Amino acid sequence: MKKKLSSSWRTRKKKNKEKATFHHCRRREKKNRARTSEYARWTSSDGYWRGNQSTQTVVVMSRPLSEKKKSRKPTIILKDYIKMVKICCIGAGYVGGPTMAVIALKCPAIEVVVVDISVPRITAWNSDHLPIYEPGLDEVVKQCRGKNLFFSLEVEKHVSEADIVFVSVNTPTKTQGLGAGKAADLTYWESSARMIADVSKSDKIVVEKSTVPVKTAEAIEKILTHNSKGINFQILSNPEFLAEGTAISDLLNPDRVLIGGRETPGGEKAVKALKDVYANWVPEERIICTNLWSAELSKLAANAFLAQRISSVNAMSALCEATGADVTEVSHAVGKDTRIGPKFLNASVGFGGSCFQKDILNLVYICECNGLPEVANYWKQVVKINDYQKTRFVNRVVASMFNTVSGKKVAILGFAFKKDTGDTRETPAIDVCRGLLGDNASLSIYDPQVTEDQIRRDLAMKKFDWDQRSHLQPLSPTAIRSLSVVWDAYDAAKDAHAVCILTEWDEFRTLDYQRIYDNMQKPAFLFDGRNVVDAEKLRGIGFIVYSIGKPLDLWLKDMPAIA
Numbered sequence: 001m002k003k004k005l006s007s008s009w010r011t012r013k014k015k016n017k018e019k020a021t022f023h024h025c026r027r028r029e030k031k032n033r034a035r036t037s038e039y040a041r042w043t044s045s046d047g048y049w050r051g052n053q054s055t056q057t058v059v060v061m062s063r064p065l066s067e068k069k070k071s072r073k074p075t076i077i078l079k080d081y082i083k084m085v086k087i088c089c090i091g092a093g094y095v096g097g098p099t100m101a102v103i104a105l106k107c108p109a110i111e112v113v114v115v116d117i118s119v120p121r122i123t124a125w126n127s128d129h130l131p132i133y134e135p136g137l138d139e140v141v142k143q144c145r146g147k148n149l150f151f152s153l154e155v156e157k158h159v160s161e162a163d164i165v166f167v168s169v170n171t172p173t174k175t176q177g178l179g180a181g182k183a184a185d186l187t188y189w190e191s192s193a194r195m196i197a198d199v200s201k202s203d204k205i206v207v208e209k210s211t212v213p214v215k216t217a218e219a220i221e222k223i224l225t226h227n228s229k230g231i232n233f234q235i236l237s238n239p240e241f242l243a244e245g246t247a248i249s250d251l252l253n254p255d256r257v258l259i260g261g262r263e264t265p266g267g268e269k270a271v272k273a274l275k276d277v278y279a280n281w282v283p284e285e286r287i288i289c290t291n292l293w294s295a296e297l298s299k300l301a302a303n304a305f306l307a308q309r310i311s312s313v314n315a316m317s318a319l320c321e322a323t324g325a326d327v328t329e330v331s332h333a334v335g336k337d338t339r340i341g342p343k344f345l346n347a348s349v350g351f352g353g354s355c356f357q358k359d360i361l362n363l364v365y366i367c368e369c370n371g372l373p374e375v376a377n378y379w380k381q382v383v384k385i386n387d388y389q390k391t392r393f394v395n396r397v398v399a400s401m402f403n404t405v406s407g408k409k410v411a412i413l414g415f416a417f418k419k420d421t422g423d424t425r426e427t428p429a430i431d432v433c434r435g436l437l438g439d440n441a442s443l444s445i446y447d448p449q450v451t452e453d454q455i456r457r458d459l460a461m462k463k464f465d466w467d468q469r470s471h472l473q474p475l476s477p478t479a480i481r482s483l484s485v486v487w488d489a490y491d492a493a494k495d496a497h498a499v500c501i502l503t504e505w506d507e508f509r510t511l512d513y514q515r516i517y518d519n520m521q522k523p524a525f526l527f528d529g530r531n532v533v534d535a536e537k538l539r540g541i542g543f544i545v546y547s548i549g550k551p552l553d554l555w556l557k558d559m560p561a562i563a
């Protein structure tokens with residue numbers, strides 16, 4: 001009995017001990033977890049929270065540590081526990097500035113520094129007058145600048161400190177040498193890669209943000225690894241699909257984010273790290289991960305498809321004018337087919353912008369280099385139709401006005417390549433204005449976002465020079481005397497023989513066209529290169545109106561323009 005009691009007592013004692021040990025362990029484990037996460041929050045020499053356990057990729061800038069808390073630091077090696085992220089973007093342009101501003105906005109835990117060699121650009125990014133106009137950009141920059149978003153000229157310093165380096169420098173079309181007029185000029189990209197290799201002291205993920213020819217990552221990898229001092233570089237392709245004019249909403253709510261990487265453990269880890277950044281605001285199903293070459297080629301393909309759609313509808317617009325069909329009705333009918341869809345089917349004077357032509361020419365060159373001349377010719381035609389459309393527009397203007405515009409004032413409304421941007425790179429307005437100046441017209445130009453200096457530079461520049469550094473571009477030329485730039489559409493149209501609408505700015509839809517008509521020479525012509533005006537209403541006022549791809553005015557029918 002004694003023995004029995006004693007054994008049950010011992011069993012209970014053992015069980016209690018086990019229970020106590022269990023609870024003790026649970027308490028200790030809990031305490032450790034608390035200490036660990038606290039440590040995660042307080043760590044680092046400057047006393048800022050730099051960790052986020054869940055993603056292991058985030059840097060948080062929050063409250064400084066109190067001295068008391070600092071002294072309670074547990075002795076855990078945090079290096080393996082939390083991966084700190086600092087992003088640096090080389091190139092503070094139309095892509096680098098807005099994309100990094102949105103990353104900073106959506107990831108307050110990440111420090112983002114945008115660097116550039118251009119003093120005026122960085123100065124402007126740090127001022128109240130940002131270097132680019134983009135709806136919503138001011139607000140985003142104001143919210144983050146000085147907190148976790150910085151603009152700096154100290155390129156090397158910030159690159160060397162970064163974990164992820166985005167490269168968003170310009171990749172213009174080559175102007176001379178092998179592939180001139182077609183191939184992408186990777187001078188700026190190569191020099192960035194060499195600099196990254198030179199200044200790096202720690203492992204980095206290098207992200208291609210610029211649009212580059214397929215297989216560029218391989219070349220960049222060679223530059224980086226040849227120069228490395230045991231440093232591990234992972235190259236990712238993460239092309240940007242934003243459209244100027246809607247960049248902020250595109251970035252906040254992208255159709256997709258594309259990340260290409262090497263199919264190696266290191267490459268997959270790098271892809272995951274970048275995916276984690278975007279996952280802060282982009283739904284996972286919209287983040288597409290591919291191999292490097294697919295990502296690089298997808299960007300060129302996407303731009304080629306978009307431009308091809310514009311050239312298709314523009315080609316159709318010429319046929320509409322010849323047959324009496326209305327391109328808007330045709331586009332509507334065609335776009336109702338769900339396999340085709342309604343977007344990007346507006347006829348116009350032509351596409352512009354820094355990307356479409358450049359990227360298609362680049363694609364053409366790649367096809368030629370890969371022995372695919374038929375494929376190259378197919379895509380080349382997209383650019384040819386675009387050139388044809390601009391020439392056709394100029395010819396229509398000149399032919400309608402008794403086959404000469406010599407000495408006649410022509411008002412140009414809109415110079416930017418599309419509305420809601422001040423960007424004039426490859427804008428169709430350049431070719432149209434040059435064509436009219438070539439026929440000795442006197443131009444009066446108004447655009448709400450483009451400066452006189454920019455317009456004069458653009459009209460004096462050689463083809464493809466616009467994407468080169470400013471010292472290679474002509475200084476603000478005064479040579480074009482028959483040109484004035486004004487700050488008002490009414491001023492531009494005063495005493496003019498004709499008005500040409502070349503950008504679809506919303507304000508051009510609601511101008512007082514009666515007032516414009518009253519102050520113009522007669523007959524008063526209006527050539528709508530963007531189909532923004534109500535042609536019937538204007539005809540009622542007395543204008544002779546030409547709208548792209550629409551049934552022609554009787555006047556215009558009698559004056560056929562041959563492109």
Ligand SMILES: NC(=O)c1ccc[n+]([C@@H]2O[C@H](COP(=O)([O-])OP(=O)(O)OC[C@H]3O[C@@H](n4cnc5c(N)ncnc54)[C@H](O)[C@@H]3O)[C@@H](O)[C@H]2O)c1
Nearest residue numbers: 091092093094095116117118168169170171188210211240
């Ligand atoms: N603009 C667009 O809508 C758009 C959209 C998608 C992709 N892209 C692609 O993104 C890339 C950048 O385009 P962008 O429009 O922003 O060009 P951008 O000319 O506006 O900006 C490029 C910037 O890079 C800077 N730069 C050049 N070399 C440098 C160097 N070594 N160090 C630091 N800074 C340097 C230039 O000074 C310039 O400010 C291009 O490849 C373009 O094709 C552009």
